Amino acid sequence: MQLFSTFECTGFLEMAVSTLEKKGIQKENIFAVPLDNRTEDRKIFDSLHRSDGTSLIDIGMGIATAFAVIGASIGFELAWGPIYWGLISAFVGFVLGFIIRLFMELVVKKNKRVLKGKHSEVILIIDCEESQAALIEDILWKHFALGVAKVK
Template identity: 45%
Template sequence: MQIFATFEYSQFLEIVITELEANGITGIYAVPLDLRKKEPRLLDSIHRADGMSFIDKGMILAFMFATVGASKGFVWTWGPVIWGLIGALVGFLTGVLISGIIYFAKRHRNQSQIKKGRKGEVVLVVTCKEEQASLVADILWDHKAIGLAKTK
């Protein structure tokens, strides 16, 4: 039986490996994962998206500002159509600007966390007998495993 577990690279991983070896389990394989070296792309393509959108807030604010501009346009000089279009443009640009500020603030915060020594994760593969599986799982969970999976 194989048990897969993920850990942050820390002293807990070393303690787990030592404790597993002390309990007679020798089939232990640890694989460190590399951290991302390149920044993700700013704009997504049609085939690859990360869920971050720059125009969602812009569209919502464009609708809201266009509604206000069109309603006030009945009183103002240029009329409701022109003021509705101006409101939509101002709202869209405001929303895109807000999304951009939020994106760059998050990116700056993430970069500073990586520079502060963010550690990668390690995948630990333990091969054991079925009767040892519950012992191995308990040891892994007790030492702060992020996730766990079992296969036969």
Template identity: 45%
Template sequence: MHVIASFEHSIYLELAITAIEEAGILKENIYAVPLIERPSKPTMFDSIHGADGISLFDAGTALATAFTVIGSTYGFVLKGGAILWGLIGAAVGFMLGVLIDILHKKKKGEKPAAPGKRTEVVVLVNCTKEEAKHIQTAFWNHMALGVAICD
């Protein structure tokens, strides 16, 4: 059987490994793997294969609608007419909205990671069926983020 657990980089990880070693699990049956952080920044624009859930289109369409109404309204008194000024308002509103979204996303993306916040460590323990429950309890008692038992 295998018991798999996820921990933050902390003293609780060391305490959990020590606790299961004291319970009789050999070091050769314990495997801990620290996960590495993303080596590069996420991309600004989404692709067809992946998206981050943030749309650069939403504010552009909202502002295009608002500027179209304003342009059409004032187009009745301006030279060129309501249709021309409505189209100009739509174009200006859409570009302004996309620009605001891009600047907001860049500002939001530059936020550094929280101090002390690092990636997780995954611990895999090879054990017998009788030892699995004890190991699971030890992991939960030492602040594991998640635990799974695999047959």
């Protein structure tokens, strides 16, 4: 029987492996595979086939609405009238909001990703007897495994 589990690269992985060795699992039956980190940067703009769930126009739409109301109100006293000034101020508000959101994605969130330091996970594969499976699964969960699966 084989047990598969995923861990973050932390000390809990080392403790889980040493606990398994203390419980009688030989080193030859424990196999750890580190996953590679992503080498390319994430793309800001979505395509038809890929979306990251981040919207760049949400702030722009809110600011455009606010600017349109203010521009239309002021437009009653200006030469072109409230409709033109409402549309012009809505466009300016949308562009301003889009630039703010783009700045947040490119600068602020990129710095957070670098500081957070996303580490790759490790897949731990353990060969064992069926009688040991429950004990090993319990040890893996106690050492904060992200997921555990059994294959007979």
